[in-house]
Amino acid sequence: IVGLSSLGAGAYVSRKVVPGKKLQSISPLRCPSRSLTSSGVPGKAGSNLLLYLIVGGAATGAGVYVRAFTKGVCAYMCSKLSHLSPAAPGTHPKVPSHVPFLLIGGGTAAFAAARSIRARDPGARVLIVSEDPALPYMRPPLSKELWFSDDPNVTETLRFKQWNGKERSIYFQPPSFYVPVEDLSSVENGGVAVLPGKKVVHMDVRGNTVKLSDGTQISYDKCLIATGGSPRNLPAIERAGKDVQKRLTLFRKIEDFRRLEKISREVKSITIIGGGFLGSELACALGRRARTRGLEVIQLFPENGNMGKVLPEYLSNWTTEKVRREGVNVLPNAVVKSVSVSGNRLVIKLKDGRKVETDHIVAAVGLEPNVELAKSAGLEVDSDFGGFRVNAELQARSNIWVAGDAACFYDIKLGRRRVEHHDHAVVSGRLAGENMTGAAKPYWHQSMFWSDLGPNVGYEAIGLVDSSLPTVGVFAKATAKDTPKSATEQSGTGIRSESETEAEASEVQLSESSSPTPHVPTQGEDYGKGVIFYLRDKVVVGIVLWNIFNRMPIARKIIKDGEEHEDLNEVAKLFNIHED
Ligand SMILES: Cc1cc2nc3c(=O)[nH]c(=O)nc-3n(C[C@H](O)[C@H](O)[C@H](O)COP(=O)(O)OP(=O)(O)OC[C@H]3O[C@@H](n4cnc5c(N)ncnc54)[C@H](O)[C@@H]3O)c2cc1C
DSSP: OHHHHHHHHOOOOTTOOOTTOOOOOOOOOSSOOEEEEEOOOSSSOSSOOOOOOOOSBOOSOOOOOOTTHHHHHHHHHHHHHHHHOSOOSSOOTTSOSEEEEEEEOOSHHHHHHHHHHHHHOTTOEEEEEESSSSOOBOSGGGGTGGGGOOOTTHHHHOEEEOTTSOEEESBSSOGGGSOOGGGTTTSTTOEEEEEETOOEEEEETTTTEEEETTSOEEEEEEEEEOOOEEEOOOHHHHTTOHHHHTTEEEOOSHHHHHHHHHHHHHOSEEEEEOOSHHHHHHHHHHHHHHHHHOOEEEEEOSSSSTTTTTSOHHHHHHHHHHHHHTTOEEEOSOOEEEEEEETTEEEEEETTSOEEEESEEEEOOOEEEOOTHHHHHTOOBOTTTOSEEOOTTOEEETTEEEOGGGEEEEETTTEEEOOOOHHHHHHHHHHHHHHHTTOOOOOOOOOEEEEESSSSOEEEEEEOOOTTSOEEEEEEOOOTTOSHHHHHHHHSSOBOOOOOOHHHHHHOOOOOOOSOOOOOOOTTSOOOEEEEEEEETTEEEEEEEESOOSOHHHHHHHHHHTOBOSOHHHHHGGGTTTOO
16 A cells, blocks of 8 residues: 555655666756846744645555445544443453553654554554544645545545645545554554554653543553644634624634634635634635635735745735635734724724624634643653654654654754655654664655645745745746646655655766756746755755745755755756757
8 A cells, every 4th residue: 555655664755866866857948038036025034834735635655445444434433432432440351451552642743653563563553543533534635635525525534635646545545554542452463553643641751650530530651743733823712702703713623614614605704813824724725615605715924924934024015916826805904903803704803993794713823832741751851842852763762753833843954843744754754763763863854845836836945944944946937737736646645744764865967057047037927836945054055946846955965964054946957947
């Protein structure tokens, strides 16, 4: 099953660097390219960049699914939950009292860890305990492809079409992949079991034991904490009382997608607060509906433009216009002062005196890592970035690892970081799983993220991409091939996340350029395709590939090398941006 191997062993078939093959030669300039520089906003540079994003084909593991999958999931969950509840305090007869590998959290990082543990130790017995009632699933489609589905039952099927037209489910694996919890200890060759709808509330790291919300105790040999995060709310909304809260969505889970989808059919106006990836994706998704169903969609945020914390100003402005063209009433420079109910409507008062009337609010204002367990476990939470502090091997204590959104790790190239991206969850989960089985590997991989503003504009990014850093952008004219849709059609997988092995990354050779130096561009033109370099102390620490696809290994190599470059126009040529 492709999905399994891609998650577990990094065997992505698309975008792989062929060992020994020189990645590229520079083709002659076919059209003038342009470069733009920004000095960045002074202040906090290069830290906690949370870049996520978008569409395309969500990312991990192209699992093979059968149509009856959704029904199967429901049946599975019901049977599991009915077995397990009501649970008496103390140990539950169905849950093993001891497991060799215990994974806390049932998200992307935990699933990736389960895969890699099993890849290295085929007989391993792995228990995933998840507060979420669902089996492990990927979140990216919840704010993207699922909204563009023609299937009236999409909220039930949770299947979506990638840009290349291929259909898939958001679940990493069907129920049949998992071993029943009660059989985990006895089943031949082990397996992965999921205990859904259960929260770990206490960790005794000396006794190697956890306690669940129903009182069940489980001891472990090795434990992974992959608890992800919870959406933040705005203090102004928290203060506003129940009538406002009832009309608020904090978007993270399957249930949030289902609820918002229903609401979008019932109300006349939805306001999204937040200009980052999640807010912008949801704005574009709902904007489509605005045009077909007369729904008013407003997006407001304090920055000057969409994704203003990530993209340099000129590109953020361009993106804002693009979101507006998707049918969204975008209000930049908008800081919420208070929210109240007036008549049957919500009234959002802004600090500059403006008022916005709406029926429902979606707050997409960031994430708080789930670190409640730190207290009982005595684990350190990073005071700057949040999240459990771990070393370069993602280890918090000798037999406890942390991965995904909840990990504040030491990036051996870029320093301490916490990253809230799908690819990072996959790669760090996988690495933690490897290290739980004795690999002792450092986190060397620079995770990427992607974002598509519909099928025709997209980008991929890596490293520290923070608009407060100085940037240099080099652009060229795009062709019909330079779109996310075309990229997924060419790769045949729709997978926008990729993760080659360290050995493969080292084999990427950056060829010397022979192209003439591109000329400096004029601002405000259409940014067809290009490369944006983010600099810290003259070294490239982040790269955005704008409408350029399948070149992430080159970007990764540039960051890995960490060299000062005299002329970034020359470096941009490595990406063949002038190729048709
Ligand atoms: C709508 C949406 C769209 C996104 N789109 C993109 C994208 O396009 N590109 C991208 O790179 N990233 C995207 N992201 C971010 C990406 O999905 C996350 O970075 C990723 O899911 C993190 O994985 P994780 O395993 O660390 O955490 P999660 O996926 O959040 O999983 C954490 C799990 O732990 C469980 N849990 C928490 N506490 C406990 C406990 N005490 N006991 C038991 N279980 C517990 C939770 O219920 C959950 O199942 C998106 C996120 C969202 C919400």
